[in-house]
Amino acid sequence: MTETKKIRTDVDNETFWREVGLDVERHDDLIKGLPPVFESVFLTQKNRPEKISYFDSFIQDLHGKRPKEVYDRKNNGDKVIGAFCAFFPEEFVHATGAVPLVLCGGAEFPIADAEKILPRNTCPLIKSSFGFKISNLCPYFQSADLLVGETTCGGKKKMYELLGEYVPTHTLHLPHKKDEALSRNLWFEEVKKFKGKVEELTGRKVTDEKLLAAIDLANRKRLALARVYNTRKADPVPISGKDVLLVMQLALFDDAERFVKKTNELAEELEARVDRGEGVAAKGAPRVLISGTPMTIPNWKLHDTIEKSGAVVVTEESCTGTRYFTDLVDTSDASSSDDLIRAMAEKYLHINCACFTPNNERPVDVVRLAGEYKADGVVYYVLQFCHEFNTEFAKVERALRAVGIPVIKIETDYSDSDRGQLKTRIETFVEMLKASKASKAASVSKEAGIKASATGS
Amino acid sequence: MRICLTIYTTEMIHRSMTKLFIGIDLGSTTVKAVVLNGQVLASAIRPTGANPRKAGEAVLEQILEKSAGPIDKIVATGYGRVSFSADEIVSEITAHAKGSNLLFPDARTVIDIGGQDSKITRIDDHGRVLDFAMNDRCAAGTGRFIENTAKALEVSLEEFSSKSLASQTPARINSMCTVFAESEVISQIAQGTSIEDVSAGVHASVARRIKAMVERIGVEDQVVFTGGAAKNPAMRKALEETLRVKLTLPKEPQLVGALGAAAIGRDGY
Ligand code: SF4
Ligand code: SF4
Numbered sequence: 001m002t003e004t005k006k007i008r009t010d011v012d013n014e015t016f017w018r019e020v021g022l023d024v025e026r027h028d029d030l031i032k033g034l035p036p037v038f039e040s041v042f043l044t045q046k047n048r049p050e051k052i053s054y055f056d057s058f059i060q061d062l063h064g065k066r067p068k069e070v071y072d073r074k075n076n077g078d079k080v081i082g083a084f085c086a087f088f089p090e091e092f093v094h095a096t097g098a099v100p101l102v103l104c105g106g107a108e109f110p111i112a113d114a115e116k117i118l119p120r121n122t123c124p125l126i127k128s129s130f131g132f133k134i135s136n137l138c139p140y141f142q143s144a145d146l147l148v149g150e151t152t153c154g155g156k157k158k159m160y161e162l163l164g165e166y167v168p169t170h171t172l173h174l175p176h177k178k179d180e181a182l183s184r185n186l187w188f189e190e191v192k193k194f195k196g197k198v199e200e201l202t203g204r205k206v207t208d209e210k211l212l213a214a215i216d217l218a219n220r221k222r223l224a225l226a227r228v229y230n231t232r233k234a235d236p237v238p239i240s241g242k243d244v245l246l247v248m249q250l251a252l253f254d255d256a257e258r259f260v261k262k263t264n265e266l267a268e269e270l271e272a273r274v275d276r277g278e279g280v281a282a283k284g285a286p287r288v289l290i291s292g293t294p295m296t297i298p299n300w301k302l303h304d305t306i307e308k309s310g311a312v313v314v315t316e317e318s319c320t321g322t323r324y325f326t327d328l329v330d331t332s333d334a335s336s337s338d339d340l341i342r343a344m345a346e347k348y349l350h351i352n353c354a355c356f357t358p359n360n361e362r363p364v365d366v367v368r369l370a371g372e373y374k375a376d377g378v379v380y381y382v383l384q385f386c387h388e389f390n391t392e393f394a395k396v397e398r399a400l401r402a403v404g405i406p407v408i409k410i411e412t413d414y415s416d417s418d419r420g421q422l423k424t425r426i427e428t429f430v431e432m433l434k435a436s437k438a439s440k441a442a443s444v445s446k447e448a449g450i451k452a453s454a455t456g457s
Numbered sequence: 458m459r460i461c462l463t464i465y466t467t468e469m470i471h472r473s474m475t476k477l478f479i480g481i482d483l484g485s486t487t488v489k490a491v492v493l494n495g496q497v498l499a500s501a502i503r504p505t506g507a508n509p510r511k512a513g514e515a516v517l518e519q520i521l522e523k524s525a526g527p528i529d530k531i532v533a534t535g536y537g538r539v540s541f542s543a544d545e546i547v548s549e550i551t552a553h554a555k556g557s558n559l560l561f562p563d564a565r566t567v568i569d570i571g572g573q574d575s576k577i578t579r580i581d582d583h584g585r586v587l588d589f590a591m592n593d594r595c596a597a598g599t600g601r602f603i604e605n606t607a608k609a610l611e612v613s614l615e616e617f618s619s620k621s622l623a624s625q626t627p628a629r630i631n632s633m634c635t636v637f638a639e640s641e642v643i644s645q646i647a648q649g650t651s652i653e654d655v656s657a658g659v660h661a662s663v664a665r666r667i668k669a670m671v672e673r674i675g676v677e678d679q680v681v682f683t684g685g686a687a688k689n690p691a692m693r694k695a696l697e698e699t700l701r702v703k704l705t706l707p708k709e710p711q712l713v714g715a716l717g718a719a720a721i722g723r724d725g726y
Contacts, residue, residue, distance in 0.1 A: 421591065424550065425591055427548035428551055431547060431726060432587075436585070439585070
């Protein structure tokens with residue numbers, strides 16, 4: 001598909017950046033911060049899977065090759081549609097040959113810019129995303145023809161209104177309650193309306209055939225990710241949490257077909273590692289599940305701190321984690337175009353976002369994941385000023401304590417100002433997990449000893 | 458069985474008699490070190506200054522002068538733990554838990570008010586951490602809060618503390634932020650509140666912050682008070698009154714972290 005079009009990846013980055021209207025001088029300051037962080041977070045790890053190199057090179061040229069590819073497609077008549085949430089029916093975008101991107105900001109750099117307009121006590125994800133646009137610092141953002149918002153949290157909702165002053169923004173009306181017939185119908189209508197919006201923008205029709213192919217593509221992406229995650233249930237774990245986070249983050253940026261291929265290749269290597277009993281951390285290393293708000297590039301702070309403390313992250317209950325891929329769009333019962341859309345709408349309503357009330361499926365799911373991935377403890381992650389996830393902690397904590405899984409809540413932003421305290425908290429938590437593992441092991445061997453001597457006599 | 462036990466203890470004694478275990482606590486204001494084998498052989502404290510690594514090396518030299526023998530393991534803890542090349546590092550919470558357990562086997566709660574952060578820790582009978590709470594990045598509820606107000610009023614910390622004990626009607630300090638509290642304190646003095654009452658108010662305000670943390674994880678007897686602020690009698694009084702508990706004080710509260718680190722080197726977590 002893309003081969004027929006001319007990709008000018010040979011154009012040097014700076015020429016390209018000027019062409020898309022980046023503030024090149026400030027962008028230089030932003031982008032030069034990335035390599036040293038990437039190096040210290042990722043490249044210092046030992047024994048990484050070989051197939052991760054594709055994702056490494058993607059990030060090493062994050063604002064080069066891929067945004068050029070996107071820009072070229074735009075120039076060739078494909079539209080570019082950006083979003084900020086897991087509630088983004090990307091299938092329509094694929095079906096019209098447009099490019100979907102998730103543009104959530106994970107960098108500290110543009111936050112000061114955003115704070116000129118947004119209140120400071122806004123979640124960093126919202127401020128960072130907004131700052132990237134108003135300061136012309138993100139080449140992906142520059143290509144977007146349409147942005148898709150959604151009525152999730154208050155901070156995002158109101159930010160979209162302001163963002164719409166810079167780029168056309170279409171906000172999906174997501175109901176607050178997910179279980180009621182009224183809500184389902186509302187959401188179905190919203191998804192359908194979005195289809196019309198995409199058709200209007202692209203001037204291309206979403207035929208059933210194209211939609212089925214797009215659903216299949218998005219499902220294959222979810223399955224490839226699920227396959228990678230599945231290998232993390234092994235002990236020793238074949239891949240670090242950081243590396244998986246990187247893959248997850250790129251799922252929202254890369255060309256879907258290529259991403260599926262590369263992710264499956266990685267999964268294959270990981271499966272072989274599991275068969276050989278090969279891991280990145282020692283067998284028996286404390287296993288941590290992270291649950292909470294999403295982490296977008298280059299937000300690697302929590303994983304880095306946990307894994308440098310001698311534990312390993314084995315899964316993320318997050319929108320840059322299981323919430324993104326757990327459910328597939330199931331079209332097996334569909335017999336009309338509306339049925340296809342309804343199947344999509346249903347899938348999205350199953351995302352356990354804390355913006356819903358009630359959201360009782362989420363604590364249940366966290367407990368399930370902790371069991372499946374054999375987590376020794378849970379780190380509950382809250383981006384500062386996110387009231388939704390912060391408040392929902394009480395329920396998740398209760399559910400975990402009921403089954404005896406230790407949990408710690410970490411509330412933080414993108415800055416480095418709390419690095420020392422974060423380290424102390426995380427290290428203590430990991431030491432706690434180590435101590436309890438050691439004492440469990442001791443009591444097991446003691447019991448075994450008693451049993452052995454009992455049967456011996 | 459008895460034979461087993463004897464061998465075990467002899468080996469333990471042998472091991473502990475010959476090898477030295479060192480714990481170094483690199484705090485934000487002072488660096489502490491403890492040498493341990495079967496018992497504490499030596500300890501030392503010195504100011505951190507600008508370079509925690511250098512201070513760590515100096516304090517290490519200092520204690521090694523007082524105790525000779527092959528070093529088995531050096532375990533570092535405290536804020537500057539990563540800047541020091543030790544065999545192992547542990548967080549200060551884990552270290553204080555272990556150290557408190559060593560001194561007081563019945564300890565179940567540890568309150569540690571340090572220079573820049575405060576921690577409440579629930580521990581088990583082995584000194585293992587069961588749960589903990591820690592102040593967020595602001596300095597309210599830490600030793601820094603008291604130091605800053607004393608400085609703003611131009612009195613020494615010792616004087617500030619002893620004046621607090623003389624207060625009959627402590628002032629109410631409402632600001633949680635050190636910066637705002639400083640101006641609040643100055644305006645209270647300007648309005649004629651005595652320095653005694655202001656000081657008692659400042660100590661009570663720190664105690665209230667600690668209470669909020671304690672309420673999150675609960676408190677169980679015996680409660681050990683460690684860290685630099687434990688040497689401040691006004692702080693002890695304010696805490697005991699606010700929490701309605703009796704505090705157990707180590708002889709040298711500042712050394713508990715280093716002691717715990719050394720013990721973790723010797724016995725594991
Ligand atoms: S956490 Fe909720 S609002 Fe945030 S990306 Fe996920 S679904 Fe969207
Ligand atoms: S992390 Fe919370 S506050 Fe931030 S965008 Fe997501 S739901 Fe909103």
